[in-house]
Amino acid sequence: MASPASNGAERQSGSLVVVRTVDEITSETFVRITADGSVTAYNGHVDLGTGIRTALGQIVAEELDVSFARVVIVLGDTAVVPNQGATIASETIQITAVPLRKAAAQARHFLIARAAERLELPEADLKIEDGLVRGHDNRSVSYGELIGGETIRLELADDVAVKPVGDYAIVGQSMPRVDLPAKATGELTFVHDVRLPGMLHGRVVRPPYAGVDAGPFVGTSLLAVDESSVRDVPGIIAVVHIGDFVGIVAEREENAIRAAEQLKVSWKPTPTLTDLADVETALRANPSTPRTLIDKGDVNAAISGAAKPMQRTYVWPYQMHASIGPSCAVADFQSGDIRVWSGTQNPHLLRGDLALLIERPESEIEVIRLEAAGCYGRNCADDVTADALLLSRAVGRPVRVQLTREQEHAWEPKGTAQLIDVNGGLNADGGVAAYDLATRYPSNAAPTLALLLTGRVSPDPAVLQMGDRTAIPPYDYDHMRVVAHDMAPIVRASWLRGVSALPNTFAHESYIDEAATEAGVDPIEYRLRYLKDQRAVDLVNAVAERAGWTPRPVREEKDGEVVHGRGFAYALYVHSKFPGYGAAWSAWVADVAVNKTTGDVSVTRVVAGQDSGLMINPDGVRHQIHGNVIQSTSRALMEEVSFERGAVAAREWGAYPIIPFPDVPKIDVLMLPRPDQPPLGVGESASVPSAAAIANAIFDATGVRFREPPFTPERILRGLHGDARPAPQALPAPAAPQPSRIWQNPFARRAGIFATIAAVCTAAIGVGAALLPGRAIAPIARPDASVYSAATIARGAQLAALGNCAECHTTIGGAPNAGGRALATPFGTIYATNITPDVETGIGAWSYPAFERAMRDGQHRDGRQLYPAFPYTHFSKTSEADLQALYAYLMAQPAVRATPPANTLAFPFNIRPLLAGWNALFHQTKDFKPDPAQSAQWNRGAYLVESLGHCSACHSPRNALGAEQRDAYLAGGFAEGWEAPPLTSLSQAPIPWSEDELYAYLRTGQSRYHGVAAGPMAPVVRDLTALPDQDIRAMAVYLNSFNNAATEAPEALAARLESATQVTTAASTGARLYQGACAVCHEVGGLPLFGSRPSLALNSNLHSASPDNLVQVILHGIAEPASSDLGYMPAFRNSMSDAQIEELVTFLRRQFAPDKPAWTGVHETIARVRSPAH
Helix, strand or coil: CCCCCCCCCCCCCCEEEEEEECCCCCEEEEEEEECCCCEEEEECCCCCCCCHHHHHHHHHHHHHCCCHHHEEEEECCCCCCCCCCCCCCCCHHHHHHHHHHHHHHHHHHHHHHHHHHHHCCCHHHCEEECCEEECCCCCEEEHHHHHCCCEEEEECCCCCCCCCHHHCCCCCCCCCCCCHHHHHHCCCCEHHHCCCCCCEEEEEECCCCCCCCCCCCCCCCEEEEEHHHHCCCCCEEEEEEECCEEEEEECCHHHHHHHHHHCEEEECCCCCCCCCCCHHHHHHHCCEEEEEEEEECCHHHHHHCCCEEEEEEEEECCECCCCCCCCEEEEEEECCEEEEEECCCCHHHHHHHHHHHHCCCHHHEEEEECECCCCCECCCHHHHHHHHHHHHHHHCCCEEEECCHHHHHHHCCEECCEEEEEEEEECCCCCEEEEEEEEEEECCCCCCHHHHHCCCCCCCCCCCCCCCCCCCCCCCCCCEEEEEEEECCCCCEECECCCCHHHHHHHHHHHHHHHHHHHCCCHHHHHHHHCCCHHHHHHHHHHHHHHCCCCCCCCCCCCCCEEEEEEEEEEEEEECCCCCEEEEEEEEEEEEEEECCCCCEEEEEEEEEEECCCCCCHHHHHHHHHHHHHHHHHHHHCCCCCEECCEECCCCCCCCCCCCHHHCCEEEEEECCCCCCCCCCCCCHHHCCHHHHHHHHHHHHHCCCCCCCCCCHHHHHHHHHCCCCCCCCCCCCCCCCCCCCCCCCCCCCCCCCHHHHHHHHHHHHHHHHHCCCCCCCCCCCCCCHHHCCHHHHHHHHHHHHHHCHHHHHECCCCCCCCECCEEEECCEEEECCCCCCCCCCCCCCCCHHHHHHHHHHCECCCCCECCCCCCHHHHCCCCHHHHHHHHHHHHCCCCCCCCCCCCEECCCCCCHHHHHHHHHHHCCCCCCCCCCCCCHHHHHHHHHHHCCCCCHHHHCCECCCCCECHHHCCCCEEECCEEECCCCCCCCCCCCCCHHHHHHHHHHCEECCCEECCCCHHHHHHHHCCCCHHHHHHHHHHHHCCCCCCCCCHHHHHHHHHHHCCCCCCCCHHHHHHHHHHHHHHCCCCCCECCECCCCCCCHHHHCCCCHHHHHHHHHCECCCCCHHHCCECCCCCCCCHHHHHHHHHHHHHHHCCCCCCCCCHHHHHHHHHCCCC
């Protein structure tokens, strides 16, 4: 198809339009043909990747007798397209294309009549070839010539004659989708790519009641917004809050993201929400109103007389649209001219919501629809559009807003859970005695979120009649009753592909399959007894033949660990308001393989048959069937929303996995040709039989009926074995004691008296020392940097990097070395000092002797004792030449005036003179002494590690007073909430450290056999890049001398460990979290992502005695890796709940360190690491 042409001056201005008058001032255009021969057609629905733009173009081109390439289809722009409602229920081709087809036909009739008049020939003697009307005498006239300079307006007629199918040349032919080239070449297609002059960026902060949109607390829970909490973020334009709506606008997107994370917002406590841990119980308790859809025969009498009663319950889970990309929109609020760019499926409905939101007439608002992340239903596209409009109104400039993954998952209206009870049974002859179905479906249209948060609409739980789609089975039972229990949502819920038809059909098709088994009749033969629709019968027989179905009156038992099965299901998707109308007929034969040991279910093949009537674009229909099979297989096998305390807990792909490409079944599509029948909706039909076909196949494989999707491994195992499967038991704790964590909490063993005795002794010594105050060293004028050579300053820079000085002496976002960083200790908080050469607040007035004394003795220039958080106990070993070079470097840096906050230490630790006693106990000022028995390289490494490198400051345990335990050198410790693991043979790593691996780790931040530097170690490695290779090698040589050599070749051991710990099934919540959130980067055998692919089987943190590091890296990620070559790891603190992280941590330990005991206290560790004070 063509692209919209520009209005050239040479173009004639005439046009022909076919319109439908709405009222006295409003009309809707369906087709426009201009004097230059271009054709534009308008439809109120939007293309969701379903190919309707292509199919509609074929319809228009066919009816107008013009080439497909000449037609431009305009979709979803409220300024120009007709209002045809939301793009739902597979209605576009079946319903909304009808007036478009008639409009094109009407225009053709008008033009051919005018051509007949112009050429003075009968209409029957005229033929049309690509908009050129030609007579038998070869005279011709084009559509453009027939229009000329006129403006021709035709009112759409309902009785217009359309082309007979036999004359079709374009409709019915496969056509490449017209939207794909622009996507492949990166043209502006998606709303995420919209950029406007002067555009700002916004982010929103959602309330804590995640995913709930009804109740008196909705829109009324905000207590306060502390705008001062984001004052340090550059480029903030506005903080906007209205009711419970909170948003931030910034010049740059990264600043808006940072501000949204940093903004301090206070909320009222959320009331207790409905517990959704047991969906069936929750739905039964939800208030409802029964509505009878059909009551045929005498159901009660038939059930009471049944020879074999059958009462069954089917439970459908909450599911997500799971849009791959979070929703995004752009809004430009100008008085009287308001435009939004949105990925909505409901342009006109959205325009009405936006008008209500900002209290402006709809005529002032234009919704321009662009493609977005697909969803087939109602995701957050409308919500984010309203967010963008509120923020644009607040700042008077265009604003782009994109939700986070967590916001999309938490707040999108879910495909609701459904509860279906079926009562019935079999007669003595095996026939269905009665069918009595009651369905509960708590959903509505999900009001646009900003309307609720700002109080523009009341958060009352509205009830919509949505549970009746395909609720009446397609089978002709003599005694049948169907009742829909209409109810309000429990959590935010709305349309999802298949709506209630998919769960209802799951019940219909599972029940009749079970009835066939009880009757001893083949499942397909049994269905055909009750199918009276000949098109349905034809489809069922065709699919059975295509699949090679073998009749099976009795199920055969299957032996082996992996068993195979085959299942059938059929549906006519009946949609829209009850009683609705049918879309395409669909039938499945699904083949499955079930591993009885792991519980894994693989759908290996699907034969999907469909009767779609006339197929406009057969390839497009085939693609739709493929998409339905893939998505609905995913929903049947693995998709289920989890909740905690009534709020949505599944906020990322680990907690809500979708089917990966390797698990997509082989799909064999059978399309029945029905060119003589009207075209039907194909967007959803093929998904409707899915879950039942798969469940019936699982029964054929295992002999067990599963009535509650998704069919996850643990659900399969529970069905096969009941609850008797033994839970894995923790191994006994190791005999070796864990490294002391007393540094993290020095009073954890207050029952002992050591800490008290030590403190008293220290105090006594300190009091004595206090009587002899330290000597002050006179200030000097700041030394001129020119007195130091460039080589000396460069050497000093290396030494500062070795000491990692800037890491502690620079606060977040502050100037380097200007101090102010809070250092949490067990005794309180110490704030790092300013070590820039500022005379007033830094060390600019310090002479070298004052600097040297601080480094060696821990004394300030003015004589005060320095706290040993400053590791002078190590720096004292630095050589004179190196201290002078370091002094020169610091004095050559820019001076920054900055006074750090006062320390907040508990008594008696806030009394500095007492530190003299601490020094007397624990500090010895002495130079580094080389060991003559060792090599020069070993001694060089020892000097670097023990002096400025101060490795043991973190990697050695500390006593009750915070001093390193001298008899446990490098035996492991804790720093900044992270475990600093042993660097000796005490290491818990499955493969011992070697010189080469130590070198690789210190040089690059990664070791193949140990993992990637994270936490406090990442900046250390980053700083070490300033050191030459020979120094790094020397450190590796020295550190390796504390380790035992490996008894097995490392690569062979690594291969054995990785092979033994491969994840082959996802039979637990933790395993699914791993598969969804971790495996893409960590699974063995894949390509490196972000420059690295750390092996969890070899990772030291998973083999440690403590879960701290693993919890830290999961919660906080690696935002600033040691090297850009390593990329980063995302943080999951906002994506996973404590319970989910506990499941994941427990699984990772059990899976990848199976020889180690289960960790204890994981829950408490997560709470501690997550706490802001940590």
